[in-house]
Amino acid sequence: MSISRWDPFGDIVSLREAMNNLLEESFVRPRPGQGETAAGLALDVRETADAFVVTASVPGVDPADVDITVLGDTLQIRGERREERSDESDQEGRWLVRERRFGAFQRAVSLPTAVKADAANAEFKDGVLTVTLPKADQAKPRTIPVRTSSGQSRAQEIEVSGGPDQSGSA
Numbered sequence: 001m002s003i004s005r006w007d008p009f010g011d012i013v014s015l016r017e018a019m020n021n022l023l024e025e026s027f028v029r030p031r032p033g034q035g036e037t038a039a040g041l042a043l044d045v046r047e048t049a050d051a052f053v054v055t056a057s058v059p060g061v062d063p064a065d066v067d068i069t070v071l072g073d074t075l076q077i078r079g080e081r082r083e084e085r086s087d088e089s090d091q092e093g094r095w096l097v098r099e100r101r102f103g104a105f106q107r108a109v110s111l112p113t114a115v116k117a118d119a120a121n122a123e124f125k126d127g128v129l130t131v132t133l134p135k136a137d138q139a140k141p142r143t144i145p146v147r148t149s150s151g152q153s154r155a156q157e158i159e160v161s162g163g164p165d166q167s168g169s170a
Contacts, residue, residue: 041056041057041058041077041105041106041107042056042057043055043056043077043107043109044056045109045111047112050134050135051115051132051133051134051135052111052115052132052133052135053130053131053132053133054075054077054109054130054131054132054133055128055129055130055131056077056107056128056129056131057127057128057129058079058081058124058127058128058129059127060081060100060127061079061080061081061127062082063124063129065079065080065081065082066078066079066124066129067079068120068122068131070115070117070120070133071117072114073110073111073112073113073114073115074108074109074110074111075108075109075111075115075131075133076106076107076108077106077107077108077129077131078104078105078106079104079105079106080103080104080105081101081102081103081105082102083102111133113135113136114135114136114138115133115134115135115136116133116134116135116136117133119134120132120133120134
């Protein structure tokens with residue numbers, strides 16, 4: 001039996017590593033089998049001159065199981081990924097790896113401006129959901145003519161931020 005000196009700093013470093021691992025596993029990485037997290041539904045949001053285009057990857061989800069709602073400037077996508085089940089008599093063996101996630105998912109995203117919810121369009125193709133949300137009229141840039149003292153007018157594009165309380169007329 002050998003005698004070794006006790007190093008208190010070695011224990012502190014291992015405690016710190018254990019705490020880092022615990023926090024990383026709890027908050028950063030989603031746990032398998034727990035359904036989707038807020039970051040689990042991958043989204044792309046693109047702004048064009050007239051609309052916002054939101055693209056979400058939802059492979060293996062039936063379009064009937066997806067619910068899209070718009071309230072003001074917030075888009076919410078909810079859905080459920082259903083587990084494929086077969087009769088117990090048909091299954092033989094045991095699972096070696098099971099990483100596919102099943103269950104309910106939800107994601108809300110706030111858009112920079114208000115949208116026309118009644119004119120929104122959603123398309124589902126090859127596991128990709130594309131939602132097109134036209135901008136509200138007060139959110140679109142308008143062209144306002146600028147007149148000079150000689151009476152000539154020259155059109156210049158000026159962004160006007162119109163809120164819901166402004167009429168939007170020049």
